[in-house]
Amino acid sequence: xxxxxxxxxxxxxxxxxxxxxxxxxxxxxxxxxxxxxxxxxxxxxxxxxxxxxxxxxxxxxxxxxxxxxxxxxxxxxxxxxxxxxxxxxxxxxxxxxxxxxxxxxxxxxxxxxxxxxxxxxxxxxxxxxxxxxxxxxxxxxxxxxxxxxxxxxxxxxxxxxxxxxxxxxxxxxxxxxxxxxxxxxxxxxxxxxxxxxxxxxxxxxxxxxxxxxxxxxxxxxxxxxxxxxxxxxxxxxxxxxxxxxxxxxxxxxxxxxxxxxxxxxxxxxxxxxxxxxxxxxxxxxxxxxxxxxxxxxxxxxxxxxxxxxxxxxxxxxxxxxxxxxxxxxxxxx
Numbered sequence: 001x002x003x004x005x006x007x008x009x010x011x012x013x014x015x016x017x018x019x020x021x022x023x024x025x026x027x028x029x030x031x032x033x034x035x036x037x038x039x040x041x042x043x044x045x046x047x048x049x050x051x052x053x054x055x056x057x058x059x060x061x062x063x064x065x066x067x068x069x070x071x072x073x074x075x076x077x078x079x080x081x082x083x084x085x086x087x088x089x090x091x092x093x094x095x096x097x098x099x100x101x102x103x104x105x106x107x108x109x110x111x112x113x114x115x116x117x118x119x120x121x122x123x124x125x126x127x128x129x130x131x132x133x134x135x136x137x138x139x140x141x142x143x144x145x146x147x148x149x150x151x152x153x154x155x156x157x158x159x160x161x162x163x164x165x166x167x168x169x170x171x172x173x174x175x176x177x178x179x180x181x182x183x184x185x186x187x188x189x190x191x192x193x194x195x196x197x198x199x200x201x202x203x204x205x206x207x208x209x210x211x212x213x214x215x216x217x218x219x220x221x222x223x224x225x226x227x228x229x230x231x232x233x234x235x236x237x238x239x240x241x242x243x244x245x246x247x248x249x250x251x252x253x254x255x256x257x258x259x260x261x262x263x264x265x266x267x268x269x270x271x272x273x274x275x276x277x278x279x280x281x282x283x284x285x286x287x288x289x290x291x292x293x294x295x296x297x298x299x300x301x302x303x304x305x306x307x308x309x310x311x312x313x314x315x316x317x318x319x320x321x322x323x324x325x326x327x328x329x330x331x332x333x
Contacts, residue, residue, distance in 0.1 A: 055080050097122065098138065099319035101131050106289035108267065138323055139281040142288055145326035151209070152309035155181025156216040159258040160202060160226070162194055163265070167275045174265065174283070175202035178258045179210075180219075183296055184304040185261060185287050186210055190278050199229035207233065215241060219255055222246035257298075264290065293318045 009023050053061050053075035064074035064081055074081050097118065104114045111128035118124040157180035165174045173194045177187040187205035191198035207214070214234070220226040222245055234241040268286055275282060292312070295301045305312065314321045 053078060053080070054082055093124075093126070095323060096317070096320060097124065097126075098134050099317060099323060101126075101134055102138065102285070102319045103293070105131070105135060106268075106285055106293070135285060136281045138326075139285040139288065142322055142326045143281075143284045145322075145329045146288060146292065147209075148329070149305075149310050149312075150211045151179070151182065151184050151213075151305070153182060154179045154184065154210055154213045154215075154308060157181065157219060158186065158206065158210075158215040158217070159219045159255050160199075160206070161221060161255055161258045161262060162202075162223070163262045165190075165265070165275060167278055167280075172278070173198065175199070176258060176261055176265070177202060177206035178261055179215075179304075179308070180257060182304050182308040183257060183299060184308040185290050188283055188287055190283075194223065194225060196225045196228045196232070199223075199225045200233055203229055203233040214239065217242050217244055219244045221255065261290065288322075292322060 011023055051061075052059055053073070056075060056078040058075055058077040060076045061073050062076070064072045066072060067083065072081055072083055100122075101114050101118070104117060105111070109117070111131050114131055115126060115128050118126050158177060159180060160175065160177045162173050162175045164171050166172070167190065173191050175187070175189040175191065175198070176185065178185055186209045187202055189198075189202040189205050191201065218226075218230055218234070218241060220230075220243070226245060227243060230236065230241065230243050236243065265283070265286060268282065290304065292303055292305045292310075292314070295303055299307050303318075312322070312325065
């Protein structure tokens with residue numbers, strides 16, 4: 001039976017698993033509900049029109065009808081038929097749905113709220129564990145890809161600050177480094193303590209991600225470890241890098257831009273009630289979301305990566321296109 005809340009059935013399969021059962025599928029096929037969304041959508045929608053054959057790269061291809069919602073192509077040179085699911089061949093769910101879950105999660109929704117959203121708005125029954133597995137898998141792939149990208153337009157001022165986060169029930173220190181002019185997050189480093197060596201590791205990550213660029217000014221709070229770490233990593237006496245320390249919120253030179261980033265991390269941490277492990281995809285994903293996905297009002301609606309000169313041309317669905325670029329890069333390697 002179908003009512004205003006969707007399909008229902010009295011069988012034990014539906015009542016216990018809360019998924020479309022064989023009885024509902026029978027009714028759907030019998031009544032011809034061709035547009036009904038199934039619980040597990042196996043068809044991959046077409047993303048872009050193809051111009052070349054995905055097997056032999058020939059330009060001699062034509063459209064060859066449709067298979068459901070997918071455009072079928074035919075190559076006159078290699079005599080093969082295919083659809084445009086390049087890099088997504090083994091994905092059971094529509095990649096657009098996966099991009100929606102990534103976006104919702106890093107905009108602040110919990111896993112179970114995303115599960116409810118997919119059920120209410122897309123007719124999909126996806127468990128919260130599956131959604132986390134998506135996040136773990138694709139954030140890892142995207143993170144490896146964005147590590148290869150170089151921000152070319154960084155400013156001369158870098159900010160760094162540390163904050164306490166709970167990981168696996170224990171308190172840890174999260175060091176964040178930010179470029180002032182572009183708001184590009186250069187590093188995120190977790191440590192058990194906040195000694196000189198811990199600060200150095202945070203600076204080392206910032207330098208690696210900043211590639212050949214070095215700042216003229218580094219802004220920190222008054223923690224003593226920063227002074228020694230900057231001396232070791234940037235050699236101020238030789239390079240002229242100036243350390244501006246002991247800044248506050250209301251000072252003319254302040255760390256407010258980085259404090260705003262820390263607040264974003266804190267909001268995410270409250271929703272998930274602490275992080276489960278140090279090598280979590282959540283902090284990596286938050287950094288990707290902050291740098292490449294979320295438009296910033298202070299940047300006129302652009303993302304930090306755009307201001308920093310990272311040329312990606314992600315279009316409107318930034319998550320989906322970033323997934324495509326990352327998957328293409330991993331396959332090429």
